[in-house]
Amino acid sequence: MEASWIIGILVFLLGASIGSFLNVVIYRLPHDRSLVSPASHCYSCETRLGFIDLIPVLSYLILRGRCRHCNAPFSPRYALVEATAGALAVICWQMFGTGPYAVGVFAACAALIVVFFVDLDHMIIPDECTAVVALFGISVDVYYLWTRGADYAIALTEQIGADTLTVYLPRSLIGLAVGGGVFLFIGWLFETLLHKPAMGMGDVKLAGAMGAVLGPGYALLSYFLLAIIIGATVSILLMLLRIKRRGDYIPFGPMMALAGLIMLLYAGPTTLWILSRYGYG
Numbered sequence: 001m002e003a004s005w006i007i008g009i010l011v012f013l014l015g016a017s018i019g020s021f022l023n024v025v026i027y028r029l030p031h032d033r034s035l036v037s038p039a040s041h042c043y044s045c046e047t048r049l050g051f052i053d054l055i056p057v058l059s060y061l062i063l064r065g066r067c068r069h070c071n072a073p074f075s076p077r078y079a080l081v082e083a084t085a086g087a088l089a090v091i092c093w094q095m096f097g098t099g100p101y102a103v104g105v106f107a108a109c110a111a112l113i114v115v116f117f118v119d120l121d122h123m124i125i126p127d128e129c130t131a132v133v134a135l136f137g138i139s140v141d142v143y144y145l146w147t148r149g150a151d152y153a154i155a156l157t158e159q160i161g162a163d164t165l166t167v168y169l170p171r172s173l174i175g176l177a178v179g180g181g182v183f184l185f186i187g188w189l190f191e192t193l194l195h196k197p198a199m200g201m202g203d204v205k206l207a208g209a210m211g212a213v214l215g216p217g218y219a220l221l222s223y224f225l226l227a228i229i230i231g232a233t234v235s236i237l238l239m240l241l242r243i244k245r246r247g248d249y250i251p252f253g254p255m256m257a258l259a260g261l262i263m264l265l266y267a268g269p270t271t272l273w274i275l276s277r278y279g280y281g
């Protein structure tokens, strides 16, 4: 076997182990419970899980998705989260190497995995996850501003009297304001027109955080459109499969998280694809 294959498997296992921790976060964060204690245990028979039960993905396959002690079935979601985190770690490593940028993208992806499932279960988007995404966007922006200077900032020229003055604005903070602002406005519009709440503050904050990552331009617009396309597709599928009926509430957070994952990894190609759908280029 080539060395890169072995490294790839190790990266997958590292990502999957982090995925195992994300399962704990998804389960405990909405209940404000400690993320470190008590140690993982079977939710049916309460037996403390040992090493053999906790190998990411493999345990699920070896034990055929059941508790070794009481035979209670474990949700396949645990293995799915681990496998997804493992795959994302490999993708981040392949695309961005092993530096701080790769680690940042992976952290933001991990936060969005948690958003996906917590919003699905509880209809809340934890602020901690939104903060991780926003912090990643702002850190990258600060780094670019540091290395490229004002060239990288958004220049806003104003005519004041006879002078043309230029204000330099940081991309991430403008993106954050635009992202959050657009969602706040859409939410207000829906509430005013339909007299029912359309969006929670969690969605608004997540939109702001994605704005901090993508900046206030086409990438952010594409992110919104992608979330809407995914949302519409999933809603139609759920209605065709008769899992949901017309007028049932379908949370938008998971769609925003999924669109966010795609944009974190493939912002360029996705933006070009979306723009071409809408007649640009």
Ligand SMILES: [Zn+2]
Residues within 6 Å of the ligand: 042, 043, 044, 045, 046, 047, 067, 068, 069, 070, 071, 072
């Ligand atoms: Zn058990």
